[in-house]
Amino acid sequence: MLEFTPITQEHDALLRRYYEGCDYGLCEYSAGTKLMWGEILHPAFTEAAGCLIVRNESDGQTVFDYPVPGPEGDEAAALSAIEDWCVETGTAPVISVVPEEKAPLLLGRYPYAVVRNVRTWRDYLYRSEDLRGFAGRRYSGQRNHIKRFYAAHPAARFRPLTAEDGALLERFWADYGEEFAKGDDPRAVSELRLAKKMARLLDRPWLLAGGMLDGDRLAAVALAERCGDTLIIHIEKALYSYTGVYPAMVQAFAQHFGGEVRWINREDDAADRGLRISKTQYGPDHLAPKYYFAPQNELLCHVDAIPELKTERLTLSALTEEDIPAYNALVLDGGRNRWWGYDDVAGLGGPVEERSFFDVARRDFENRAAVNFAVRLDGKLIGEAVLYRFNYQGDAELGCRVAAEYAGHGYGTEAFAAAADWGLYGVHLTRVVAKCFKENEASRKMLSSCMHPNGEDETFYYFVKTQ
Incomplete structure (x- = not known):
């Protein structure tokens, strides 16, 4: 694992x-x-x-x-x-x-x-050439802001920052703190703290940093990282008192670090209205989606309650309170269960109590992690069939065990076949799989009678049944 x-x-x-x-x-x-x-x-x-x-x-x-x-x-x-x-x-x-x-x-x-x-x-993705050049009518606003910035601060210049610029950065953070307008926003305060922490990693060769200096004072700072053909901007901060410094910094940073990439990612806006307006004004090529996948197993989608299955001689149904003594005897038969492949007692993670195994089976179904069928002969529990290990791709594993005194009469095969068919046609699985220890000849014969061989390793024979 x-x-x-x-x-x-x-x-x-x-x-x-x-x-x-x-x-x-x-x-x-x-x-x-x-x-x-x-x-x-x-x-x-x-x-x-x-x-x-x-x-x-x-x-x-x-x-x-x-x-x-x-x-x-x-x-x-x-x-x-x-x-x-x-x-x-x-x-x-x-x-x-x-x-x-x-x-x-x-x-x-x-x-x-x-x-x-x-x-x-969604992340804002810009063409690198667009941010480097700000060409065309759609960027006329940015070009005008940049002209005003350099007219007001003719000595301003961009240069890369390294770990040796620690003192310069500390002064910038102090200046930024004095102008910080979101001190009552916990999220913004947390982001600023994390940005300062990140800026202490300038000794890493992969972290690209640059600043817009006005004399010996930083007016803006940006940190980025190149991943494939994308320059990912992790931090962009500027002093609000410097009108036009943001577009000047965006362009200068892109010109210095973005020449060999196709895209510049300025990250998401986290539903912040101001950030959304700002990022949109720079003309993103597209907003890159981030999909969220939560796979569901078939039990969640198709099974509201454990059904009752009928065979020629048996009934398979949900465990009940009345089954607890017989179920405990089945589960605690160590000699018989050496072939089960799972230590029920160890799986509890605590002391064995009267309801322990019954409660585990009930919780497993409530969580749609497994279905435990009681295998009944004339109403009496003689074994169980368990459908479990749903892999979210249409497969689940099936196991079956019968009490020792009922072995040798084909009850296991009968119960197993019924549970497997229900898994395929009631739960809508694509495949039901099973395995048995190589030493367990009786189980191998049972599985071979109702499933197809599906390989082996040093320990197990594997089987599969499909629709």
Whole structure:
């Protein structure tokens, strides 16, 4: 299973190995965003299938970035690793900030998914040549503001900033604080604090910084990062007392750092009216969407209650309170359950009580994580069939066990076949899969009678049943 490491400043070189060539064009796919907003998004990373996988915690919800492949990366395998981690941890798989070009892949991958594309979080993408030149009628306002700025401050000039400019930056932040007009906006105050923290990373070679100086005083500052063919602007700050400095800084920064990129990303507007007006006035080529995918399993979409299934000799139905003694005996039969492949007792994570296993089965269905059928003969519980491990791509795994005193009569095969058919035609799964230990010959014969072989490894035989 995937193991995640919280992202810190020490991981910037690793992140840049993936983000430096990443052409997703969104600000979230950058080292700067992960470091600047770390205390808000709580990002953690792992590497799998040649890809960078980032997990975030946003507003109490776990969400994943779309995998970023390295040279030999396999995005599909990385998505499978995310899905497996979610199944094992009981976490809903949510892939957020999905680039537009990847959305069709996820639409094809997940039969059922909640998809969002919120205007608030779309990034503003500008053609680099537009911001470098401000050519044409639509930029006449910017050109006029720049002329006025240089007329009022003829000595003003742009230059790159490095770690040696720490004192210059500290004075800028002091000046900016005196003019800061959003001191009563907690979000703006937090963003300013994080921007100052980010500016202390100018010793990183990937962080591009520049300032507009009026003599020995900084009037504006910008920090950016190049990712693929996009220059991502992480910070743009200017002193309000310098009329026209913003467009002057935007153009000068683009001219200095944007000559080898196609796009300049000035990030989203976070529904701030002033930011939206400003970013729109600079003539974005387009607003890059960030899709949100929340895959759903078939139980959520099609199953309101555990049904009753009838076979020639058996009934499969939901567990009841009256089943608890017989169900506990079934689950606690260690000799019989050595072939079950799951330690029910260890899975509790606590002491075994009378209702423990029954309550787990009930919660699993309430959360639409699994369906536990009681297998009944003449109304008496003699076993269970469990449909579980929904992989959000149309597959689920089926397991079946029968009490020792009822073994050898074909009840397991009968119950298994009924549950598998219901999974395909009642739950609308694409495939039902199963496995058995290689030493378990009886289970192998049972599965072979109602499913198709689907490979093997050192431990298991695998089987599949499709519509």
